[in-house]
Amino acid sequence: MPKAGKKVAILSIEGTNCDAELNSCFQQLGADPEVVDLKQLTGEVDDPSLRRRLADYDVLMFPGGFSAGDYVRAGAIMAARIRSALGKELFEFVEDPAHLVGGICNGFQVLVELGLLPGRPGNRLSAPQACLTTNDSARFECRPTFVSWEGGNFRPFSATPKGSVYFFPSAHGEGKLVLSGTEGTSLKDLEAAGQILFRWVDPDGEPAGYPWNPNGSEGNVAGITNPEGNVFGLMPHPERAFSLTARDRVLGRPTRHPVLTGREFLAALL
Amino acid sequence: MGKAKGTPPRRVEVRVELKPGVMDAEALSTEKALGLLGVKDLDGVHIARVYELTFTGIDAEAAMDRARECVERLLANPVIHQVSLRALEH
Numbered sequence: 001m002p003k004a005g006k007k008v009a010i011l012s013i014e015g016t017n018c019d020a021e022l023n024s025c026f027q028q029l030g031a032d033p034e035v036v037d038l039k040q041l042t043g044e045v046d047d048p049s050l051r052r053r054l055a056d057y058d059v060l061m062f063p064g065g066f067s068a069g070d071y072v073r074a075g076a077i078m079a080a081r082i083r084s085a086l087g088k089e090l091f092e093f094v095e096d097p098a099h100l101v102g103g104i105c106n107g108f109q110v111l112v113e114l115g116l117l118p119g120r121p122g123n124r125l126s127a128p129q130a131c132l133t134t135n136d137s138a139r140f141e142c143r144p145t146f147v148s149w150e151g152g153n154f155r156p157f158s159a160t161p162k163g164s165v166y167f168f169p170s171a172h173g174e175g176k177l178v179l180s181g182t183e184g185t186s187l188k189d190l191e192a193a194g195q196i197l198f199r200w201v202d203p204d205g206e207p208a209g210y211p212w213n214p215n216g217s218e219g220n221v222a223g224i225t226n227p228e229g230n231v232f233g234l235m236p237h238p239e240r241a242f243s244l245t246a247r248d249r250v251l252g253r254p255t256r257h258p259v260l261t262g263r264e265f266l267a268a269l270l
Numbered sequence: 271m272g273k274a275k276g277t278p279p280r281r282v283e284v285r286v287e288l289k290p291g292v293m294d295a296e297a298l299s300t301e302k303a304l305g306l307l308g309v310k311d312l313d314g315v316h317i318a319r320v321y322e323l324t325f326t327g328i329d330a331e332a333a334m335d336r337a338r339e340c341v342e343r344l345l346a347n348p349v350i351h352q353v354s355l356r357a358l359e360h
Binding site: 136 | 298
């Protein structure tokens with residue numbers, strides 16, 4: 001069962017647009033979530049009652065959307081602002097293994113641009129070691145998709161059976177993970193370190209390329225973690241498949257294995 | 271170098287493009303579309319993004335340093351991008 005009242009900050013700036021859904025999901029799961037604007041954490045607020053401190057939360061979530069219009073590169077402006085104004089606090093937050101930091105879609109792009117994913121031991125905010133770039137199709141891919149848990153180092157999933165399949169819809173134009181391949185950041189390195197969180201699969205949990213892999217990421221990678229397993233990012237949207245109704249309407253047929261939803265995934269974070 | 275009062279604005283062109291070997295899906299789609307439109311003799315499309323940065327109150331060398339700072343902090347991701355800088359006439 002989720003820990004009641006676990007404090008979750010859902011970080012927003014102009015252009016993030018999946019914050020309300022994520023907030024609602026965590027509320028339904030019994031947590032204590034709050035949508036927090038970046039300026040509330042950096043102190044750029046006139047009303048002192050709006051001031052928030054990162055250290056007061058258990059979980060920090062970067063929601064989906066188009067932060068700062070996705071100008072320059074997806075997630076790049078939000079990442080640059082955070083690095084500049086909140087870098088020290090974020091580094092200290094991530095350094096505490098009891099804390100969890102997650103990014104969904106645009107939030108994943110922000111964490112990659114911050115250098116926190118795939119990250120290096122110690123969680124320093126470094127130069128990016130990866131990029132989430134234009135889908136191979138050069139199109140915005142928006143449809144139901146499925147991912148499989150890879151049995152890696154993700155702490156909240158320590159008891160989750162490897163191979164569990166989740167139904168999370170996708171909606172992105174820049175989701176192809178390109179790794180620098182240097183200093184432990186090749187695909188093989190991430191696999192060896194247990195840093196592959198999810199891979200794109202078909203509804204039966206079998207590895208599958210396009211269109212089940214909507215962006216062309218090498219190895220069908222849909223999500224990754226940092227070396228410590230307390231920072232994670234994924235391209236599809238668990239908050240958009242929170243109900244069994246959504247899942248069953250899409251599946252419409254029996255599958256080889258039970259297919260889980262965003263509810264099970266987000267509950268595990270608590 | 272550094273602060274130079276009364277100096278003219280300094281403009282620097284920053285050109286950001288994908289490194290060789292990084293698939294440019296947008297360029298491939300553009301090339302395909304141009305072919306479908308009937309454009310003849312086309313043999314490749316390459317896409318780059320150009321920023322023109324204008325600095326005031328600093329000399330040319332400092333302006334290039336500032337431009338490099340902009341590249342490192344925001345304009346390029348070194349995993350997929352290569353960058354070239356050029357001072358523009360003011």
